[in-house]
Ligand code: SF4
């Protein structure tokens with residue numbers, strides 16, 4: 001379980017600071033989330049899109065108190081987000097690898 005990530009926001013890279021990219025939403029799809037989410041009271045399984053993503057893959061809860069605290073804690077990075085023009089492919093692979101690496105042993 002990955003316990004830190006950001007929402008799909010509507011910002012683009014500026015000032016050399018990585019920003020969450022429109023249309024990616026890898027952080028809201030690839031990881032599992034243990035916190036309750038409105039519409040997903042048991043949290044979110046890995047690889048399942050959050051029900052709070054809108055049609056543009058933006059968080060419908062952004063800025064609202066119902067948004068899980070964990071959703072704001074992982075910051076965009078070039079390592080995670082990857083190339084701006086790959087449609088989020090790198091990010092989904094990166095986050096799925098991280099998800100597998102952080103799953104508790106059974
Ligand atoms: S609540 Fe928002 S930020 Fe959190 S996983 Fe769902 S869509 Fe993403």
Ligand code: SF4
Nearest residue numbers: 020021024027081091
């Ligand atoms: S991987 Fe990066 S661009 Fe994609 S949703 Fe997460 S922070 Fe945003």
